[in-house]
Amino acid sequence: MSDNKTTLAIVDDHPIVQEGLQKLLVNAADITIVGCFTTGTDFIHFLKKNPVNVVLLDISLPDVSGIDLCREIKKLSPDTSVLALSNHSERSMVLQMLQNGATGYLLKNISGEELIACINEALNGQLTFSHAVKEIMSRPSLNELxxxxxxxxxxxxxxxxxxxxxxxxxxxxxxxxxxxxxxxxxxxxxxxxxxxxxxxxxxxxxxxxxxx
Amino acid sequence: MSDNKTTLAIVDDHPIVQEGLQKLLVNAADITIVGCFTTGTDFIHFLKKNPVNVVLLDISLPDVSGIDLCREIKKLSPDTSVLALSNHSERSMVLQMLQNGATGYLLKNISGEELIACINEALNGQLTFSHAVKEIMSRPSLNELxxxxxxxxxxxxxxxxxxxxxxxxxxxxxxxxxxxxxxxxxxxxxxxxxxxxxxxxxxxxxxxxxxx
DNA sequence: TTATTTCTACCTGTTTCCAGGTATTTCTTT
DNA sequence: AAAGAAATACCTGGAAACAGGTAGAAATAA
CATH class of the missing domain: 1.10.10.10 (Winged helix-like DNA-binding domain superfamily/Winged helix DNA-binding domain)
Known part of the structure; x- marks a missing residue:
């Protein structure tokens, strides 16, 4: 039975965020964290040998851009859902991540419940955004038109x-x-x-x- | 004996970061987290009634600017050490925080050990910076002097x-x-x-x- | 309570900016 | 070679900004 739990990986170079995500996700009984990585290459290396259902991906990593990494992940493992994690919600970045295969875009000010909800939405194949991102994406911003x-x-x-x-x-x-x-x-x-x-x-x- | 433990408060609107900080600090036996706050006003309210030795302060809060909040904290409780927490290290922001009474400036990519070390430095009355900040501050840029x-x-x-x-x-x-x-x-x-x-x-x- | 800062408001005069044009000489691109 | 874009230069008139003051009321700090 433990085999049909969702496998989740965290890619983020901030120890604080890594620990925080882990702690928020222990409440989700059906999710198993299979790995924590601080660089994109580390994760890619892992992904080549292990299946991952969902990856929480910080878009500002030291080694590679979030966009490139996302594309690489989807190429390597199309069934893996990529949830982008970011501090800032710039329309252009959100759009670029989606273009490159991300399943969702979450801001780091997300709550624990919302996070788990988003992960489940992503598993169901839906695009998913944290509350704040939704707002920004729904109203076309003035200065970008x-x-x-x-x-x-x-x-x-x-x-x-x-x-x-x-x-x-x-x-x-x-x-x-x-x-x-x-x-x-x-x-x-x-x-x-x-x-x-x-x-x-x-x-x-x-x-x-x-x-x- | 438990009374002479360091009292520490966290002010950050990101649940992930709050949880992460808590988890990183449980290893520090001599530190007690006395409160977690998501807004500046909440914390100020708390500070008026409770002593706090160190506060980890996110400088980008929804309600007030980190600079204003820092000044207010020092006015209310000059003995409280303020450690600024931020994602980005811009010289001007670091300088402004220090001008307004901060004891240190940490980036959110800090490690658990470094965090605890910085807190202890702050308690000893020293200015303290996370590794990355030190670098940026050590080479003075012209127009920001x-x-x-x-x-x-x-x-x-x-x-x-x-x-x-x-x-x-x-x-x-x-x-x-x-x-x-x-x-x-x-x-x-x-x-x-x-x-x-x-x-x-x-x-x-x-x-x-x-x-x- | 006194001192200091902040916010308020005024006056005079000069400089600079802004809006509405027109027009010739280069480049550059087709 | 011709069309279009870019760079140059001019004119007029009004609006706004800038510089140099002074000064009282209100809020804050010492």
Whole structure:
């Protein structure tokens, strides 16, 4: 009878999280933790010799990206359900994990009951998300709908200098341009970002990683 | 004899982490966990009535910022050692926590032994860091040496609205203030940040994590 | 209670930004 | 060679920001 229990593996480089997961899962009588791993390669090595029903996978491991590891797991063992574990819920990351075969996406602030519920959902073949992720995925987020503006070389250059606190005149000086030219570029920057002043522009530019 | 054991509290909104910390600390015979809290206010409430030697404090709680909570703890109970717990090690955050009275800064990928060692160091009055943090702090980065400005409540509020692209008039409207008052705040913000326009201010404010 | 900080509000003047254009010279891509 | 994109430069006028003050009320700390 003990053979039809669910086999579960934990892949997470945080000892705290490993211990925490173990403790939360001892309440689940039908789940057996068959292994705890701190790197992706360790787990892959294990998976080649042992069947695993569900793996709780931290997406930010030291050795490999969560995305790559997930794909590798599914290639090696398609029947293994991968539940991604993460601290942050960025839409793009959730989508990428699902594209690469993950069965669910859980935030680390999940409760013990919710965790067990999600594992069971995953075993039934359903996609499953922790509460907080559901919310974020259900309402398409504002700043990810509007496309990232395509800036020209000059515009990027000027954007950078604006972010450094330079005025139009300063920029004109350092780039040996007419202030009026700089104004023109500044104007098209504001247009492309769809904002009405530099404060907002710098904010979203950083958000979109257009400024270091 | 059991009375001179170290009293320790955990403040973290992640059940996994709470359980994990508890499990890692049962090996430490001289430490008693006197409470686990998921919000800052809960813990403050507890602290008002109970002595606590060490608190393991997650810096990203749902209700209050780690910085504010840390300051409040030290005000209420200066003898309590605050060990910040975090996922990421950004210099600016480490510095800010120390400025506000934290005794140490630990990453969540810390091992059980290291955790206990750090707690004991903290009890001896030493500043203590987990391995990874030490590294980052040992090589000073240039632009983070300048101290982080201490903003008032109002200033933070207005900074946020500026970052959202609001003009002085807009802000005055939403906060029901005179535009002249908002200008005054705006002026002191620029002074505190030591910049001459909002573009630069937003940039460093984000860098210093004063804006989400 | 006194001292200090914070929040509030005002005044004056200058600079910079923003919005609405137009237009010529490069590049680049087809 | 022609079309399109990018970079350059100009004009006008109004809006907003910035710099340099002063100052009283309210909250907090010493």
């Amino acid at each position: 509007k496309d990232i503006p395509k800036l020209t070389k000059r515009e990027k250059e000027i954007l950078q200098l604006i972010a450094d606190g330079m005025t139009t005149a300063d920029i004109a000086g350092t780039l040996h341009l007419s202030p009026l030219t700089v104004e023109t570029h500044r104007k098209s920057l504001l247009q492309k970002f769809e904002v009405k002043n530099v404060a907002a522009m710098i904010r979203v530019a950083i958000e979109q990683k257009l400024i270091p | 300048k101290d982080i400005p201490k903003l008032t409540k109002r200033e933070k509020e207005i900074l946020q609205l500026i970052a959202d692209g609001m003009t002085t008039a807009d802000i005055a409207g939403t906060l029901h203030l005179s535009p002249l008052t908002v200008e005054t705040h705006r002026k002191s913000l620029l002074q505190k940040f030591e910049v001459k326009n909002v573009a630069a201010m937003i940039r460093v404010a984000i860098e210093q994590k004063l804006i989400p």
